[in-house]
Structures are given as C-alpha cells and as structure tokens.
Amino acid sequence: MMTKEISSTCTTAAQNASFSSRWGWYRDLISVLLHKELEVRYKSSILGYLWSIMNPLAQAAVFYLVFSVYMRFAVAHYLVALLAALFAWQWFTNSVLQGPHTFLANPTLVKKVSSPRYIIPLVTVLQDMVHFLISLPVFLVFKLTDGLLPAVNWIWGIPSLTLITFITIYGICLLLGTLNLFLRDIGNLVGILVNILFFSCPIMYVLDVVPKEYLIYFKINPIAPLFISWRALLLNNTFGDEFLLLSIGYAAIFLVMGIWVYKKLEYKFAEVM
Numbered sequence: 001m002m003t004k005e006i007s008s009t010c011t012t013a014a015q016n017a018s019f020s021s022r023w024g025w026y027r028d029l030i031s032v033l034l035h036k037e038l039e040v041r042y043k044s045s046i047l048g049y050l051w052s053i054m055n056p057l058a059q060a061a062v063f064y065l066v067f068s069v070y071m072r073f074a075v076a077h078y079l080v081a082l083l084a085a086l087f088a089w090q091w092f093t094n095s096v097l098q099g100p101h102t103f104l105a106n107p108t109l110v111k112k113v114s115s116p117r118y119i120i121p122l123v124t125v126l127q128d129m130v131h132f133l134i135s136l137p138v139f140l141v142f143k144l145t146d147g148l149l150p151a152v153n154w155i156w157g158i159p160s161l162t163l164i165t166f167i168t169i170y171g172i173c174l175l176l177g178t179l180n181l182f183l184r185d186i187g188n189l190v191g192i193l194v195n196i197l198f199f200s201c202p203i204m205y206v207l208d209v210v211p212k213e214y215l216i217y218f219k220i221n222p223i224a225p226l227f228i229s230w231r232a233l234l235l236n237n238t239f240g241d242e243f244l245l246l247s248i249g250y251a252a253i254f255l256v257m258g259i260w261v262y263k264k265l266e267y268k269f270a271e272v273m
Contacts, residue, residue: 029116033123034130053135056086063204075206077235080146083139084234085203085227091132092169092223093194095125099173100180100187103269111270118262121173129166139234151237160239161229164251168226171254178262181272201227219243222250 060082067073075081102121109115136158140150180186200217201224202210210218218224225246232238 030119030123030126033119034126053131053138056083056090056135057138060086067204075209077146077148078206080139080143080148081206081231081235082204083142084231085201087132087135087139088165088227088230089198089201089203090135091128091165092226093198094131095128095169096172096176096194097190098124099176100190102173102177103181104177104273107273110273117266117269118174118259121177122170125166125170125173128169129162132165133162143234148235153237153239154233157233157239161226161233161244161247164229164244164247165226167255168223168247168251171251171256171258174258174262175254178258178265181269182265197221197223200224202231203227206231219246222253225250 060079063082064079068075068078099121102124103110103117106120109120110117143150176186176190198204200221202218207215207218207228218228219242225243228243229239229241229247232241232243
C-alpha cells in the first residue's frame with residue numbers, strides 16, 4: 001500500500017514541476033514506489049527474492065516427474081523447455097492476477113487528481129519483471145547443466161522480449177485495473193481466465209507435439225506467441241520468427257486498449273473508490 005505521506009509529497013511535486021523536469025520526477029516516483037513495494041513484499045521473509053524462483057522451479061519439477069518420468073513424454077531437454085516458458089509465465093500471471101486490484105489497493109493515490117495514476121499498475125509490472133530478470137541466471141545454470149549453450153542473439157533477444165512482455169502485461173493490467181473499479185467481478189473472472197490460458201498456451205507442453213492443423217489456434221491466442229517466443233529464444237536460441245511478430249502486434253493492441261479505456265474512465269476514478 002502507498003502511504004498518505006508519499007501521496008501528499010507526490011501531489012505537491014507534480015503541481016510544481018515544470019514540463020522539462022516532469023520525466024525526472026516520474027522516474028524518481030517510480031523508483032521510490034518500486035522500492036517500497038519490494039520492501040513490503042519481502043518484509044520478515046527469510047528467503048526473500050528466492051521465493052520468486054522457487055515457485056516456477058517447483059512447478060517444473062512436478063511437470064517433469066509427471067510427463068517425463070511417469071508418462072514417458074519423449075521431449076528432448078524437457079526440464080529446460082519447461083523453465084524457458086515457466087519463468088516468463090510466472091511474471092505474466094503474478095502481474096495479471098494483481099492487475100484488477102492495483103487501483104483499489106491504493107485509494108489515497110487514486111483520489112489525488114494530480115497523481116499520475118497510470119504509474120500504479122506500472123510499478124506492479126516492474127516489480128514482477130525484477131523477479132523474472134533474477135530468474136534468468138538460474139535458467140542459464142539449468143541449460144548449461146543439460147549440455148546446452150546460450151547464443152549471441154541473447155544479447156538483443158532478451159531485452160527485446162522483455163520489453164514486449166512488459167508492454168503486453170502493462171496494457172492488460174491497466175485495462176483490468178480500470179474496468180475492475182466499475183465492475184468488481186473482473187477480479188474473480190481473471191483468476192479463471194488465467195487458468196484457462198495456462199493450458200491453452202504451450203507452457204507445460206512444447207509446440208512440436210501439436211498437430212500442424214491446430215497451430216492456427218496458437219496464432220490467434222493473443223498470449224501464446226509471447227511464451228512461444230521466449231522458449232524459442234531461451235531453449236533453441238532462435239529469435240525473429242512469425243510468433244515474435246505476432247507478440248509485437250498483440251502487445252501494441254493490449255497497450256492501446258489499456259490506455260484508451262483508462263483515458264475514457266479516469267475522470268470517474270475518485271467517484272467509485
């Protein structure tokens with residue numbers, strides 16, 4: 001939760017800031033709020049940031065035992081393939097599940113007319129992005145242990161996909177956070193939809209086992225190309241296929257939708273809190 005002191009300080013600073021210094025003020029605000037959110041999240045936690053890594057690792061271990069050991073699911077480097085998509089999925093699901101509640105959880109900031117409210121969901125997405133970036137060295141250890149090597153294209157591929165993922169998730173969270181202020185059932189619905197998306201995206205299975213006639217469904221699924229692109233880069237060291245282009249297109253759509261709905265309804269935020 002953002003404190004009233006931070007909100008008051010932010011409001012005063014925003015009113016007095018010139019246009020040329022506004023970007024610096026926003027940057028400092030995001031930094032302060034992000035630090036506070038991370039501090040609150042792991043307060044009194046012994047393992048701290050390790051929890052963000054342990055959850056996808058535990059999921060991968062379960063899927064590996066069930067599909068690779070018990071059911072003899074014949075996929076090369078299956079554990080690495082799982083992690084290549086699961087770490088990105090963890091970022092997505094953590095942020096999107098919080099998305100509907102971002103504005104509701106910060107009424108003090110939302111009620112301040114001069115506060116840049118769109119920064120609230122942005123901080124939520126940023127903190128989960130930090131956890132994702134921390135998980136990448138862990139993935140590299142698993143990849144190297146399995147006899148696989150990274151490629152040079154990681155240097156530009158990872159930052160590019162991280163940006164695409166950030167834009168996608170931020171657009172979704174901005175959209176959900178806005179709509180949930182006016183229709184509080186959105187929060188409950190999102191939990192169901194996320195579960196459906198998990199099975200409709202190639203997370204615990206790889207695209208190679210899907211019959212070609214069904215590939216179209218992964219192309220029209222606005223989330224699937226993103227995780228397909230992450231697995232292609234991290235597992236196969238490939239970057240730049242049609243799924244990447246689809247990811248960029250869907251990211252733009254989500255961002256435009258989120259901003260459009262936010263701009264249309266922002267003036268009513270204080271009334272419905």
